[in-house]
Each structure stands twice: as structure tokens, then as C-alpha cells.
Amino acid sequence: MKRLATWNVNGLRAITQKNFLTWLVQSNCQIIALQETKLNETQIPEELTNLNDYHTWYASALTKGYSGVALYTHKLIEKPVIEIGLGINKFDDEGRTIIAHYKDFIFFACYFPNGGRDLSRVPYKLEYSDAVLAKASSLKAQHKKGIIIAGDFNTAHHPIDLKNPKSNEGNTGFLPIERAWLDKLIQHGFIDIFRQQHPQENGQYTWWSYRYSSREKNIGWRLDYFFVSDDLRSKISHTWHGPEVMGSDHCPSYLDLEL
Secondary structure, three states: OOOEEEEEEEHHHHOOOHHHHHHHOEEEEOOOEEOOOOOOOOOHHHHHHHOOOOOEEEOOOOOOOOOOOOOOEOOOOOOOEEEOOOOOHOOOOOOOEEEEEEEOOOEEEEEEEOOOOOOOHHHHHHHHHHHHHHHHHHHHHHHEEEEEEEEEOOOOOOHHEEEOEEEOOOOOOOOHHHHHHHHHHHOOOOEEEHHHHHOOOOOOOOEEEEOOOOOOOOOOOOOOEEEEEEEHHEEEEEEEEOOOOOOOOOOOOOEEEEE
């Protein structure tokens, strides 16, 4: 069994000063995708430069303190072949993608863009989303392996996935066009595995505003996902969230994969 996690840490340097290393040990994860690391490789905290148990890779944005993803793979499992980015500059310049090729599956660690309060970045977000889907579909056809796309998708799919759907219909993260892209992802054979395993569970959120005591009141959104190709469906034994894990405005999401 492999345990996977995805977590938007909202600043890896900041969370390293809080609870990240403790969580890393206690989580018992073999594959970890991190988003919004907000650093380049010269800024990695010393505590993370010599992790004895993990191979680590980083994709950084050209803009300092912005975006960024990381992938940690435990040394007890196979070391994957890594692709940094999608090969498209306007997306890779924001450090949004790491692709890991394992023996039995291909893992995408992704940080999907925020559409912006003025919605000006929604077209860019949808372009990036289409590029991820095209890359995943191409690799699946080429290698005949299962695909896992993990990360902060910055979209709540259905009304059950956020506390106040009606009042957010005009906001990025719950726009019809953003939600329709998740429909398209499913139409291409990918499964929101958490929602499949927990179809009717309300209050299952992974992000809360820092304002209005939103986390304490569980006024949140489910923005972080594992989408898996259909051939992996039966191999996912358990999926869950970790809202008790503090340090970021997001919480980690987990998946147990039995191959």
C-alpha cells in the first residue's frame, strides 16, 4: 500500500516553522504533493534540504514568493522519473506542475490557478486546466498506465462542496465555467475519488478563509482533490481529509492506494 497526500501549505518556509516536519513524520505518507510553496530552490529551509527519508523536487515560479509546487517521495518506494512542468512556458513560469512516472502509475502534482477576484485570470486557469488534461490523456495513451492528478484545483465542483453555494455563484472557484471543466475531466475518464467514496457527506472542506472564524465554524470549500483514472478506481481503498492539521488555510487530503 502507498499513502498519498496533497496539501496547499500556503508558504513552505512559514509552515516549516510551525508543524510541517512533525506532520511529515506522523502522516506516514510515501508520496506528497505540496502547493503554494512560495519559494525557489535557493530558499528551501535548511531542515528540508537534507531529509533522510524523502527524495524531493521543486517547481518554482519566476515571481518570488508566488505559487510553486513540490513533490516528496519516500525512499522506501521506487524513485520515479520526474518531469518538471508541462513544457509550456506561460504555465511553467508559474511553477505549477510536477509529473512523476512510477512503475504502475503516473502522478501529477498540480496547483491550478485562482481565477482572481475580478475574474481576469479565469481564461488562464481554464487554459492551464486543459493543458493538464491534454498531457494526462497523452501520457495515458502512450504508457498505458493509471493516472492520478492531485492538488489544489481552486474549484468547488458541486453545491455540497462549499458551505454557501448560492452566494458564491458569481465568484471564481464556483463559476459555472470552472465547474464545467471538472465535468469535462470526468467525461475524459477521471474520477473524483473522494466524492465517489463519500457521496452524501456534507461539511467536507479543505479550505477556509482566515476571516470570520471560518475554520472554527466550518464555513469552507472543498478545493483539493485526487482525480484518478478509472482503471485505478478499485485500487483506492480509502480517502479522507485532515482538517485537524493546522498551519495553512488548507488542510491535507489523503488517499490509500493498493497495487
